[in-house]
Amino acid sequence: MAAACASGQAVPETVAVQLLGVLWFVSVTTGPWGAAAAGGEETLKCEDLKVGQYICKDPKINDATQEPVNCTNYTAHVPCFPAPNITCKDFSGNETHFTGNEVGFLKPVSCRNVNGYSYKVAVALSLFLGWLGADRFYLGYPALGLLKFCTVGFCGIGSLIDFILISMQIVGPSDGSSYIIDYYGTRLTRLSITNETFRKTQLYP
Numbered sequence: 001m002a003a004a005c006a007s008g009q010a011v012p013e014t015v016a017v018q019l020l021g022v023l024w025f026v027s028v029t030t031g032p033w034g035a036a037a038a039g040g041e042e043t044l045k046c047e048d049l050k051v052g053q054y055i056c057k058d059p060k061i062n063d064a065t066q067e068p069v070n071c072t073n074y075t076a077h078v079p080c081f082p083a084p085n086i087t088c089k090d091f092s093g094n095e096t097h098f099t100g101n102e103v104g105f106l107k108p109v110s111c112r113n114v115n116g117y118s119y120k121v122a123v124a125l126s127l128f129l130g131w132l133g134a135d136r137f138y139l140g141y142p143a144l145g146l147l148k149f150c151t152v153g154f155c156g157i158g159s160l161i162d163f164i165l166i167s168m169q170i171v172g173p174s175d176g177s178s179y180i181i182d183y184y185g186t187r188l189t190r191l192s193i194t195n196e197t198f199r200k201t202q203l204y205p
Contacts, residue, residue, distance in 0.1 A: 081100060085099075130148070
């Protein structure tokens with residue numbers, strides 16, 4: 001009788017051990033470890049490389065517009081080269097082992113919309129002929145230009161104000177385009193914060 005009870009208790013324990021073994025095998029073969037062992041780690045895309053793992057060329061500048069070549073919708077692209085011995089998926093989706101001379105991906109860079117209005121010309125006209133309204137005529141504001149011409153630049157006060165506004169790039173072309181300014185020159189960049197602005201959490205050491 002005692003032997004029968006002992007054997008009856010051993011059967012559920014054996015079943016439990018076997019069940020745990022099956023669960024462990026399933027978790028290993030279908031979990032992250034099993035996926036890594038079966039197909040290896042997924043190769044990183046080249047555009048996801050960290051800073052220092054790649055180098056990008058400077059954009060090719062159009063001499064006429066002083067903006068990157070092939071600027072479309074305020075965006076241009078420059079080629080980037082992963083560092084030697086880096087393996088990643090290039091822009092074609094092919095896994096490549098790079099030597100430092102192959103293009104891995106194209107990085108977007110911002111550019112501006114220009115329409116032939118030179119910043120240097122606008123400032124010069126405002127400084128020397130602003131009292132005749134030449135600056136406003138040049139930028140596409142004929143009514144204000146005529147008004148300045150008839151009032152001699154609002155007795156000089158309007159000419160001074162316009163010179164300051166144009167020099168600070170607050171007043172620009174009437175069509176909404178940007179001034180042609182040397183790409184590596186003194187450009188004004190306006191930054192604004194709204195309720196839609198993403199605020200990155202500051203990390204302190």
